[in-house]
Amino acid sequence: MTAAVAEPPAAPAESSHEEPAAFFPHRPATLEAAGLPIAEVETLVLKILLNRGPTSGRDVARQIRLPGGLIADFLRELKRENVVTYRRDAGPNDYFHELTDVGAVRAARAHDRCRYDGCAPVTLGQYVESVAAQTLRSQTITPAALRDALRGLQVSPETFSQLGTALGSVGAMFLYGDPGNGKTTIAERLTRAYGEELWIPRALQIGGETVRLFDAAVHEELAAVDERPACDERWVRIRRPTVVVGGELTLEHLELIMNPVSGVMEAPVQLKANGGTLVIDDFGRQQMNPDSLLNRWIVPLERGYDFLNTPGGKKVKVPFDLLTVFATNLRPTDLVDEAFLRRIPFKIRAGDPSPAEFKAIFEALAPQMGLTIEPGAVEALATDHFVSVDRPMRFCHPRDLLLQVQRRASFEGLPPIATTEALTIAVKNYFSDL
Structure with a gap:
């Protein structure tokens, strides 16, 4: 039996020490080290000046989150090319920069192609390396860690063991049972057992598109650690994410999506959940039928990677490193056939209390x-x-x-x-x- 409210009985003390993340994004010394083509940096700088008007070099660097020295050198080169000009002083060794007529034409073309003018993106290759370095599969799940994750909830020994085994496998599970028995609450807590820290890029370069990955609605930024070396500010240190989607989920949410308001490409929900847990709440009641979702995820669930389609028609391979929880009031056998059930190896029932x-x-x-x-x-x-x-x-x-x-x-x-x-x-x- 499983629950969502009472403190579990005390257990012998165990160590729940968490190993620090193996990955750390060091501040790049050059644009080459950042993995950024000169053209990519130029379009971002031009769009910032187009949208904001005269802007200091420090503010440009702050906006795209690259070291000020790199951007100062880059802006000087743009001035030599008559793309920008100095408007007035902006403090020691800095100026307010504005576009020349040549620069304004370039900026307008760049803006027409993509309206994004935020943090400089991280390359897909760098992101893949970071996911591998921080993979859930390298985390050791202990009874103490799971007990801490479920603190305040009451879970039977049998269910506790099932959950721990499922977490260790980093696959997919059905969490099913009658309404009111805490399925969603339990699912939302499971990520905590994997440890806290995760680094993700604020934005990614995928198939020639800049894609916003960091989402304040689902990602919780952690405070900076003063004793660490200077980091690449294009990355953000977050709590391992738990992304919950419900009846609103459609196949479109599993692909790169252009936000019609901001004009910025958004990452799909499974990419935002990498390194944590994706909860499909009330599974079976989505606008699409269950078979459509599971057909879409046959390869990711089995192989640990996904393919995304870009607006330009490219198919790009991306990591799929997450625990997937299908929470439902319905019996799994009533939702999908045996072939799909085999791909979701854990079926854990949230039963009624005694x-x-x-x-x-x-x-x-x-x-x-x-x-x-x-x-x-x-x-x-x-x-x-x-x-x-x-x-x-x-x-x-x-x-x-x-x-x-x-x-x-x-x-x-x-x-x-x-x-x-x-x-x-x-x-x-x-x-x-x-």
Whole structure:
């Protein structure tokens, strides 16, 4: 049985030491070391000056996140070529730069091709090397690490073992069972067992396209570590990601997508999840049928790499280094055929709590919510409103019913006590079959 609320029983202390990431992006000394063609740097600089007007060399370097010295040399070369000119001083050894007529024509052409004017991209080759150096497959999953990841949740020994085995294999799993038993909550926690740190590029160069990879909506940037050497600022240190997609998922989300508002190419969800976990929540209820999704991912799930189609018609090989979790209320055998089930080697059921677990969850949650429980109230609740009416207990029920008690007590000025009467009123409010 699996759950989403009570603290697991204490276990013998184990080391959960995490090895530091094997990869570190050192600051490049030259544009060649950064892997950037001169033409790529030029188009970014020109678009910045086109969109922002006169800009200091320091601000240009800050925008594209390359060392100021490299950009200062590059801007001087552009001035010699009559592409930019100096508007006025911008401090020691710096100027406000603006486009000449020649530069404005070049900038407009570059902008028409691609509106992106942010951080300079990292090459696909550099990204592939970084994924290999930080791969989930090099992480050691220990019981202590998984226990820490699931802290605050209650998981049976059998399910705990299944989850640990699945994490160690870094493949795909079905996490299935009835609604309210914590499937999504568990899935969202699993990444924590792999360790914390991951470096990813802010943007990638894929098949001639600049693709934005870092997404503040799904990636959590970590604070800088002062004692480390100077890093390449085109990279960002993040917490290993957990990307959750639901019913809105379509096949288009699995390809490079042009954002119609920003005019910038966005990475697909599986690329954003590299180094972490991709949760397909409520699997089977997407706008596309399950077979379409699994057909799309036969090669990635088996081989650890994917192919993306660029707008220019190129097919580009990219890493697929992530744990894929299909969370669903439906039985896996009702969703896909045997051939697909074989490619998803772990099927883990999130079952209902036992009466003892049900009571333990109430007792663990009530103090956290500022409530006390009247002796015998939970037993009466279980007998009268679950067992006698053949209603299944779910792991979400204690939290939801106690919230009802808490809110009613606050509104009516009642003592914060979960009495038999208060829980009965909560049941009548909560269940639609009374």
